[in-house]
Amino acid sequence: MTPAKPRKNPGDLQLAILDHIWQHREATVAAVHRALWDERQLAPTTIATMLTKMEKRGLVTHRTEGRTYIYRALVERTEVCFDMVTDVVDRAFEGRAADMVSMLLREGEFDPDELDSLRSLLAERLAQRDTGDTGAAADDPEGES
Numbered sequence: 001m002t003p004a005k006p007r008k009n010p011g012d013l014q015l016a017i018l019d020h021i022w023q024h025r026e027a028t029v030a031a032v033h034r035a036l037w038d039e040r041q042l043a044p045t046t047i048a049t050m051l052t053k054m055e056k057r058g059l060v061t062h063r064t065e066g067r068t069y070i071y072r073a074l075v076e077r078t079e080v081c082f083d084m085v086t087d088v089v090d091r092a093f094e095g096r097a098a099d100m101v102s103m104l105l106r107e108g109e110f111d112p113d114e115l116d117s118l119r120s121l122l123a124e125r126l127a128q129r130d131t132g133d134t135g136a137a138a139d140d141p142e143g144e145s
């Protein structure tokens with residue numbers, strides 16, 4: 001279950017910053033500070049320091065306009081979420097994703113639409129397995145896997 005590349009599991013503050021950047025595509029320290037103020041009351045220097053650390057980790061990059069740094073994400077939300085879930089599977093379920101899914105289905109609460117969606121995803125995955133289709137073509141519309 002462990003991906004080959006290094007994981008990019010951000011902490012809570014880094015995830016909140018990334019969430020703001022993902023929503024707005026780009027953000028300045030001031031914009032992130034304003035967005036997080038009600039929840040966290042952090043100094044702008046704390047946000048700037050965290051963005052610098054995130055840049056060193058390869059989570060964000062920046063461009064400069066005058067004296068202002070404008071940050072954008074280098075990672076997709078799905079990549080970060082997958083890495084975080086993989087970490088939980090590895091640590092809590094000894095790498096067995098099916099055990100995690102089984103527990104969530106047994107213990108979790110789902111509305112009927114969510115269950116229908118899960119049923120469809122499972123049927124699709126089983127059909128791919130039965131036909132030997134890995135789904136790569138569906139993920140790559142240009143056919144350049």
